[in-house]
Amino acid sequence: MPRFAYVDGRYVPHAKACVHIEDRGFQFADAVYEVIAIRGGVLMDERGHIDRLVRSLNELKIALPMSIAALQLVMRELVRRNRVHDAALYMQITRGQAPRDFRFGPGLVPTLVMTVRRADFSHAKQLADGLSVMAVRDIRWARPDIKTVMLLPSSLAKMHAIEQGADDAWLVDADGYVTEGSSNNAWIVTGDGEIVTRPADGRILKGVTRNALQHVAKLFQLRIVERPFTIAEAQSAREAFTTSASAFVLPVVSIDGKPVGDGKPGPVARDLRAQYLAYSNGAHGAPIGWTPS
Amino acid sequence: MPRFAYVDGRYVPHAKACVHIEDRGFQFADAVYEVIAIRGGVLMDERGHIDRLVRSLNELKIALPMSIAALQLVMRELVRRNRVHDAALYMQITRGQAPRDFRFGPGLVPTLVMTVRRADFSHAKQLADGLSVMAVRDIRWARPDIKTVMLLPSSLAKMHAIEQGADDAWLVDADGYVTEGSSNNAWIVTGDGEIVTRPADGRILKGVTRNALQHVAKLFQLRIVERPFTIAEAQSAREAFTTSASAFVLPVVSIDGKPVGDGKPGPVARDLRAQYLAYSNGAHGAPIGWTPS
Numbered sequence: 001m002p003r004f005a006y007v008d009g010r011y012v013p014h015a016k017a018c019v020h021i022e023d024r025g026f027q028f029a030d031a032v033y034e035v036i037a038i039r040g041g042v043l044m045d046e047r048g049h050i051d052r053l054v055r056s057l058n059e060l061k062i063a064l065p066m067s068i069a070a071l072q073l074v075m076r077e078l079v080r081r082n083r084v085h086d087a088a089l090y091m092q093i094t095r096g097q098a099p100r101d102f103r104f105g106p107g108l109v110p111t112l113v114m115t116v117r118r119a120d121f122s123h124a125k126q127l128a129d130g131l132s133v134m135a136v137r138d139i140r141w142a143r144p145d146i147k148t149v150m151l152l153p154s155s156l157a158k159m160h161a162i163e164q165g166a167d168d169a170w171l172v173d174a175d176g177y178v179t180e181g182s183s184n185n186a187w188i189v190t191g192d193g194e195i196v197t198r199p200a201d202g203r204i205l206k207g208v209t210r211n212a213l214q215h216v217a218k219l220f221q222l223r224i225v226e227r228p229f230t231i232a233e234a235q236s237a238r239e240a241f242t243t244s245a246s247a248f249v250l251p252v253v254s255i256d257g258k259p260v261g262d263g264k265p266g267p268v269a270r271d272l273r274a275q276y277l278a279y280s281n282g283a284h285g286a287p288i289g290w291t292p293s
Numbered sequence: 294m295p296r297f298a299y300v301d302g303r304y305v306p307h308a309k310a311c312v313h314i315e316d317r318g319f320q321f322a323d324a325v326y327e328v329i330a331i332r333g334g335v336l337m338d339e340r341g342h343i344d345r346l347v348r349s350l351n352e353l354k355i356a357l358p359m360s361i362a363a364l365q366l367v368m369r370e371l372v373r374r375n376r377v378h379d380a381a382l383y384m385q386i387t388r389g390q391a392p393r394d395f396r397f398g399p400g401l402v403p404t405l406v407m408t409v410r411r412a413d414f415s416h417a418k419q420l421a422d423g424l425s426v427m428a429v430r431d432i433r434w435a436r437p438d439i440k441t442v443m444l445l446p447s448s449l450a451k452m453h454a455i456e457q458g459a460d461d462a463w464l465v466d467a468d469g470y471v472t473e474g475s476s477n478n479a480w481i482v483t484g485d486g487e488i489v490t491r492p493a494d495g496r497i498l499k500g501v502t503r504n505a506l507q508h509v510a511k512l513f514q515l516r517i518v519e520r521p522f523t524i525a526e527a528q529s530a531r532e533a534f535t536t537s538a539s540a541f542v543l544p545v546v547s548i549d550g551k552p553v554g555d556g557k558p559g560p561v562a563r564d565l566r567a568q569y570l571a572y573s574n575g576a577h578g579a580p581i582g583w584t585p586s
Contacts, residue, residue: 005314018311019319021298021406026312027385028444029322060449090393092320099410100383102444102451102476113314117392141446142432150443151321151395153434156353158395183395 004081006074006114011081014115023111024104025094031111031149032056033092035245036075039121041085043075044280045245048208053093056147062095065110074114082116088246090115092149123247127273130253130265131168131242134161135231138171138179138203145202158182168242170231170255177228179203184244185210186252188229188237188260189268196237199226209243209276216275222268231255239266249273297374299367299407304374307408316404317397318387324404324442325349326385328538329368332414334378336368337573338538341501346386349440355388358403367407375409381539383408385442416540420566423546423558424461424535427454428524431464431472431496438495451475461535463524463548470521472496477537478503479545481522481530481553482561489530492519502536502569509568515561524548532559542566 005017025031034053037044050068057064064071075089096108136157141150157169161182170186171179178186179198185207187197195217200206217224234240240252240260249272251265260266298310318324327346330337343361350357357364368382389401429450434443450462454475463479464472471479472491478500480490488510493499510517527533533545533553542565544558553559 007314017314019314021300021310021312021385021408023319026316026319026324027326027442028448029442030445030448031319033320060445092314100408102448103455104448104452115314115393137435139435141434141443142430143446148445149320149322150434150445152323152353152441152443153436155321155323155395155397159397162396 004078004116006078006112008111008113011078017113017115019094019111019113020097022100023094023097024108025092025111025149027100028095028102029148029150030060030104031092031094032060032062032147033090033149034147036089036091037119037121037246037248038079038084038087038089038116039277040281042281043079043089045208045212046072048211049245052147052206052208053091057093059143059146060095060148062093062110065093065112071112074112078114078116084116084118086119086121087116088119090117119246121246121248123250126247126250127265127270130251132166132254132257133168133170133181133240133252134164134166135172135178135256136160136169138173140171143202144179144205145200147205154182170234172231173203176230178231178234180205180207181242181244184242184247184250186234187241187243188234189239189241189266191238193238194223194225195268196225196227196229198228207243207245209245209248212280213243213249213272213276216279217272219279220275222272235260237261239268241266241269241272248276297371297409299371299405301404301406304371310406310408312387312404312406313390315393316387316390317401318385318404318442320393321388321395322441322443323353323355323397324385324387325353325355325440326383326442327440329382329384330412330414330539330541331372331377331380331382331409332570333574335574336372336382338501338505339365341504342538345440345499345501346384350386352436352439353388353441355386355403358386358405364405367405371407371409377409377411379412379414380409381412383410412539414539414541416543419460419540419543420558420563423544425459425547425550426461426463426474426533426545427457427459428465428471428549429453429462431466433464436495437472437498438493440498447475463527465524466496469523471524471527473498473500474535474537477535477540477543479527480534480536481527482532482534482559484531486531487516487518488561489518489520489522491521500536500538502538502541505573506536506542506565506569509572510565512572513568528553530554532561534559534562534565541569
């Protein structure tokens, strides 16, 4: 079956989907993006992702290329054309195309690109084995709270961790505190059962799944604490885990080669994942067939 | 006359030149670039730019997509097809195209994009009036020494300066020292005639024109000192100026609204520009017709 992408008003065969070489997304990393999981035909946390997309655009003063309702219709039409049930929807909005210049004018027309890719959300191996992570210095720019495509340092951090035999990197700031994972938020469960993640202090991306998990945890009367933690504290925690839009909740079982807890996936991460998935299929998600307001 | 660009082995009409939406240059800012001025048909500082391009690629472990000799032939052929005499040549090399993933495999084929655009290198207005610059906090990632397309913070800094009525931004680090301009290196001339620029300490891009100017200055027995300086020191300097590949040397006459020296373009910047241009047309540049080794 042919795969389709959406580029600036047209549904095109994925293999032929392209943007101009003078698109500012290509020459200046002047673009924002979102990844939304589609699970069982449901766009997970759609509102959360769209709210964050709008925030990212506002921070950079990039206009929304169409109304949110129209954007939601494009998302649904692309999902429909690709006939996917479990998939990742990627959308990227750039400031637009212009002759290369550090200055940009107010009249640029934003570029909108969207892809859909089939995904397996069982994460069987990661759930059974857990992830090993490695501390890597956080060398990103000072605005990681904006979800831009300035992703080279995160990609390099992940590759560095993989080359050292780990599954992923946890980024560490100049003061020794974990900021977040290469493409996920970082969490620990302390010895007395507190679930800890770094506050959205401008040094992390405020994950949509992170927010949803906080909400879910409150429903189950779990104790969530927002404070920074170090690699050493994470290593001596009872559990550790990550959250992201496409991997939901995944257990972390070793950090810099040291086992976390008993070195096996823990019950808090497992339960939070189950609760998040149950929750997101209900009030939290919006079915594909749903007509956006 | 039609304008041509080069994209991955083909010379294509500029308006139709595109890269795939899953090029890592577009989705991860995983790409490096160079801008080379072509003045009177001469590729200025060609060797310096190619050396730096190779260094940037090596730092990111991106392969050169072809031999340097072949790259130089493409540059010349693109210049020839565009029939330009004074122009800016832009080349960008990305890690290649791959299904979106923070991980990347070793087998990617780098994408090579090249454009040529006519330019006016007289810079009449800037030389007559001088530039006003404004201090903006340097919020870039920790590896600005690699010439990547992670340019959003530099572009935003420049726009912020322009919105405040200045011509450009000078980036300032957490300790209050100037790193560099938004797309150029920053220099001052002290009261006792020292020509000062920040050392290539990893916090700046080591400008090719900066290097050439240091060489030229030595030929003329001028005193160049590499050390960081603050905005306050620059404001009380005798002169200030910037260097870049496409603007060469431009005088800075005010910083954060305070005039530098007498508030007019100074003689040191003027002379250095003239000497640089004379020098680069000789030993330093390579004529278009030159056969690369």
